[in-house]
Amino acid sequence: MNVLFLLFVIAILLVLIFWELSKINSRLKKTLVPLPDAAKDKPRN
16 A cells, blocks of 8 residues: 555656656747847858
């Protein structure tokens, strides 16, 4: 009983960690997408 409960808690924690990481990843993608476009506008020497 205790082992199953611990496995359940660990599974929930893993889901929450991946959920937070996916939110962070989407925020990083949104902030990093305009940067290459701005670099393309600059003339190269």
